[in-house]
Amino acid sequence: MRRLVYFICALVAVAACDVAFPARGAEPSRSATAGQEIENPVEADETAEKLNNEQKLGLRVLRATATIPVLDAVVLVPDEASFYEALAAWSPGGHFPILIETDDSREDVARFIRAFQPGHVYRFAVKSKLPREKKSRREHIQRAVRAAWDCSDDNELQRLWKSEKSPFPTGLVVMSGHDPASIAGAALAAGRGEIIAWTDTGGGSVNTNASPEKITRLGHDIRSVLESSGYGWRGMGDDIDAITICLNIPGKVPAPSGKGVLALTDVVGRDENSQRFAYAGWIFADTPAEAAYRAMCALFLQPGNAFLFDGYGGGKPWSDYSVVPAAKHLGKAGLRTRMIGSPNGNISAWRQWAAEGTDAELIHVNTSGNPTYFQLAGKTQGWARDIPLLNRPALVSMIHSWSATSPDDFNTLAGRWLAHGAYAYLGSVQEPYLAAFLPPELFTRRLLSGYPWGAAARIDNARPWKIQVIGDPLFILYQNHQQRITPAKGTLPGTEVAEQLRQAIRDRNLPEVTRDLVILGRDEDAAGLVKTVLADETTDGKTRLAVARAALGAVFRAGDRNLFRRVYNILPDPGKGEENSRTVRRNRDYLWAKTGNNLRSATDADLTLLARNLRWKRPDLDGIRLAEELARRDRAGEARALLNSLQTQARDEQARKRLEKALQHLRR
Numbered sequence: 001m002r003r004l005v006y007f008i009c010a011l012v013a014v015a016a017c018d019v020a021f022p023a024r025g026a027e028p029s030r031s032a033t034a035g036q037e038i039e040n041p042v043e044a045d046e047t048a049e050k051l052n053n054e055q056k057l058g059l060r061v062l063r064a065t066a067t068i069p070v071l072d073a074v075v076l077v078p079d080e081a082s083f084y085e086a087l088a089a090w091s092p093g094g095h096f097p098i099l100i101e102t103d104d105s106r107e108d109v110a111r112f113i114r115a116f117q118p119g120h121v122y123r124f125a126v127k128s129k130l131p132r133e134k135k136s137r138r139e140h141i142q143r144a145v146r147a148a149w150d151c152s153d154d155n156e157l158q159r160l161w162k163s164e165k166s167p168f169p170t171g172l173v174v175m176s177g178h179d180p181a182s183i184a185g186a187a188l189a190a191g192r193g194e195i196i197a198w199t200d201t202g203g204g205s206v207n208t209n210a211s212p213e214k215i216t217r218l219g220h221d222i223r224s225v226l227e228s229s230g231y232g233w234r235g236m237g238d239d240i241d242a243i244t245i246c247l248n249i250p251g252k253v254p255a256p257s258g259k260g261v262l263a264l265t266d267v268v269g270r271d272e273n274s275q276r277f278a279y280a281g282w283i284f285a286d287t288p289a290e291a292a293y294r295a296m297c298a299l300f301l302q303p304g305n306a307f308l309f310d311g312y313g314g315g316k317p318w319s320d321y322s323v324v325p326a327a328k329h330l331g332k333a334g335l336r337t338r339m340i341g342s343p344n345g346n347i348s349a350w351r352q353w354a355a356e357g358t359d360a361e362l363i364h365v366n367t368s369g370n371p372t373y374f375q376l377a378g379k380t381q382g383w384a385r386d387i388p389l390l391n392r393p394a395l396v397s398m399i400h401s402w403s404a405t406s407p408d409d410f411n412t413l414a415g416r417w418l419a420h421g422a423y424a425y426l427g428s429v430q431e432p433y434l435a436a437f438l439p440p441e442l443f444t445r446r447l448l449s450g451y452p453w454g455a456a457a458r459i460d461n462a463r464p465w466k467i468q469v470i471g472d473p474l475f476i477l478y479q480n481h482q483q484r485i486t487p488a489k490g491t492l493p494g495t496e497v498a499e500q501l502r503q504a505i506r507d508r509n510l511p512e513v514t515r516d517l518v519i520l521g522r523d524e525d526a527a528g529l530v531k532t533v534l535a536d537e538t539t540d541g542k543t544r545l546a547v548a549r550a551a552l553g554a555v556f557r558a559g560d561r562n563l564f565r566r567v568y569n570i571l572p573d574p575g576k577g578e579e580n581s582r583t584v585r586r587n588r589d590y591l592w593a594k595t596g597n598n599l600r601s602a603t604d605a606d607l608t609l610l611a612r613n614l615r616w617k618r619p620d621l622d623g624i625r626l627a628e629e630l631a632r633r634d635r636a637g638e639a640r641a642l643l644n645s646l647q648t649q650a651r652d653e654q655a656r657k658r659l660e661k662a663l664q665h666l667r668r
Helices: 002-017 045-050 051-069 080-087 106-116 134-147 154-161 182-193 214-231 288-300 324-334 347-354 413-419 442-447 496-506 510-519 525-533 543-558 561-570 582-594 594-600 603-609 619-632 636-649 653-667
Strands: 073-077 098-100 121-122 172-177 194-198 242-245 253-254 261-263 279-282 305-310 336-339 362-366 375-376 380-383 394-399 422-428 466-472
Touching: 002 413, 002 510, 051 182, 051 324, 073 106, 080 098, 080 182, 080 288, 098 288, 106 154, 106 510, 106 561, 121 496, 134 154, 134 182, 134 194, 172 182, 172 214, 172 442, 182 242, 182 288, 182 375, 214 253, 214 496, 261 305, 261 466, 288 422, 305 324, 305 347, 324 336, 324 442, 336 347, 347 380, 347 594, 362 442, 375 619, 380 561, 394 413, 413 422, 413 466, 413 582, 510 525, 510 543, 525 543, 525 561, 543 561, 561 603, 582 594, 582 603, 603 619, 619 653, 636 653
Parallel strands: 073 098, 073 121, 172 194, 172 242, 242 279, 279 466, 305 336, 305 362, 362 394, 394 422
Antiparallel strands: 253 261, 375 380, 422 466
16 A cells, blocks of 8 residues: 555656657757758748649648648547537647547547647537538538638638638538548538538448449539639549548449459549549548547548558569668658668568557558468568557558458457557559559658658559559648647637646546556556556455556567566456457457467466457457467477367358367377
């Protein structure tokens, strides 16, 4: 008990201090840009005539970004109604990130805050509810977007945007109002200065094929708004060159030939002759919190750390896709860059990199395979469950067939990246053939020369094809053009989390203290608190469990494997139907990343814990790896028992065959 009191007293002392993050980089800059400044040849007005249409679009986004300062704070809200109220508090004098904090989204919120490193974090809530009726809800959202520009009606907003040398609008967002992804559309409309196209065309599983009628209706809704907008849009280089689809809508479009499918984002933004008039991106989301996270990352974050991985072997054509030149360009641009190149890109190297999660914020991977696995050098193989946990939000691109065919499925590559915190993803919905992908060097050079995310991966003048752009298509890499300013007292809505933390410490509300420490990016303190709680025999079981649940991610990042095992063991086994819940999936990925990526160093207690936590929906994949390690330790009987049990439970033929093969190997 005494030890716990001492620790709480220490927290009181720390909480009384400024909670601002240390600056990233050599100098204590409050810039929104991570790391060193990225040189960008699209800064000056006089260079504009020398640029192509894609760079001109990037320049417009850059100017728009530089127009509005960023307040050095994050506002957390509990629901959609509070989100729109906070969005209405934006003004041309300053924007600030707004995130929806729930039990399920708290790790996403903490991940964003670790990257953004604000001086202040607030919590804000309203008691009102959003209108249910479609027209009323859309007008409510539209009012919030107008308020972010200090405008009372659409005419006033259009006059502002059409003023001389205005970079606005930068694009168009498509949304419905009731779809969870609508929050992303509203945030981008307000943050980037984009016009809104309302549609009733959403609906349907993200992972399925859209009907031709749905795509026709979507195209009609987009063109109707563009034609009545008064802006040029029919060709590249005019007023509207970007479209963001903020809808839960099928992501694959049947090809007109009847053979295969095309990517939604390579079909939208084209005319009746399939000529491109705008680059498209797509934000879908299971929850409003997820949508807000993806939009806020795109608006307020810049990558400072890059990672490139080449799983190809040598020789043509694979050598044309080497990541070495791309890594050099990123390093010269000021990003802290790590690379695993050919022929070293095997599964061992991958798992070693992924073991403790990654701080990489711009990630590129060369592999081959199908939606759920990827082939690597040395004839090795990884699965979606080998995708690393992201300690910071990231943009991810994969040269890989099929990776984005079902991006809302946790057991696919794109689905795992997005679930782990990626806010933008480039990948293929089907077999596109290698030539459909730009070599990493060209893709990287485009990003560094001002191409927006939605344009950088596209082959010039190509017909609609299979590469999907997930995320804000107008995201750009840029220099320090966003001014970060300290908000005046009373400027932002809500109560500071630092003050709530101090009150929770005074009240000895240990679960609330833990949650606030994690939100504020203080993982070491959260890990220290849970360690002290576990050592204190007077702490009741309910409090221990609540603290353990709140601290698991922080303990994972803090690096103490023994403490992590102790915390994980406190968590109850999932009940029936809970194995596919977001929390259970994430927690098991924490466990396997911490322990399963290096089984040879695992203790017997680790192996026992892993055996209790084989991951849904393919436990055979984890079970076979675990059985191999048990056999290596002369525990072949336990290995066979595990595999036999899994074979009895296996529901698909592929899993049964894999398990039988593993059993035969053990019998030799």
